[in-house]
Amino acid sequence: MEEHSTKHYDIPGLVLRRGQSFSFTVTFNRDYDVEEHQLYIRLAIGPRSMMSKQTQIRLLVDGTPSGNGWSAKRIPAEDDEIKTKKNNRISLQIDSPSDAIIGKYTLLLEVRPLKKDDKNFLNKQDLTLFLVETDIYFLFNPWNKDDACALSSSEQINEYVMNEHGQIYLGTSDKPQSIPWYFGQFERSTLLTALTLLDKAQLPAQNRIDPSIIIRILSSKIYSNPGTNNGIFPSSYDT
Structure with a gap:
């Protein structure tokens, strides 16, 4: 990606710099309704990822920063689908912290239905997971002043x-x-x-x-x- 100064990498997958945001568009096989569903993003690194070790990140797609500096939100796309409550195609933005673990990540989308009354989750059988098959690589970021690899010029x-x-x-x-x-x-x-x-x-x-x-x-x-x-x-x- 040009914004991440990684376009020269000759590698299958998405190569990113930590401490920056990146965006992508997802097309589901059925409509995603903001009033009926709740969307999470899972990022995992390593064979036995765990949230307690920060090797698994779980983000609610609402723009709220997590305790470890990650966040995710919906963003407008060319057809402004964010203005509609129901659509099978949505665009998302993920912000990573400047001290994120470097390496190869997998990305999962987690969709859960909501109860109408109290917004609590239904049972686990209603959980739907979508695996993004593209590998994602996070690297050090010398362009980011908060990164331990930051360079001054x-x-x-x-x-x-x-x-x-x-x-x-x-x-x-x-x-x-x-x-x-x-x-x-x-x-x-x-x-x-x-x-x-x-x-x-x-x-x-x-x-x-x-x-x-x-x-x-x-x-x-x-x-x-x-x-x-x-x-x-x-x-x-x-x-």
Whole structure:
């Protein structure tokens, strides 16, 4: 998405930056009536997501912020369907916090009928779930001042985030050597490999908030220190 500066990612699915909103349109197989139904959005990350660990987010679609900074609401679309009480096609907006867990999420829509009198839910048999089959990836957001990865200028962002080509340095401080390098951060395999390494390290999803933890874990899985077989490549500090 251009608004999230992720349009260059060559990966199936939706790649987003945390701390920003995103919108999408849903078409149901029958009418959704605001006076008859209540709509929730569920976002889940990891194999055993739990709301207590913030790996499962459940949002009432009414614009009310949740306790962890997420919110969801209906928004107008081109045909202004938000003005109608009943429609099988609705547009939704989700706002994520700047400290959201990074990684791959699944998204579910939960529709429940309402009682006319007290707006309480009916029994669980009336619950309908719609799985959004597109995977959603949330990344760190250096454009957001509240993100731990925030950078202070567009020049820094272009250099450290968006630039695909640069130099890496070898040797010593007395005799440094530089060689051209292709970072390939937007390649399909790069993001998927990074997330796979976090899974291989068994890093709990709720710990995937802090970039410093992510960096340490990825470094330990890429480079193996002498006497260990934990990494992919042997570390070397030889000149």
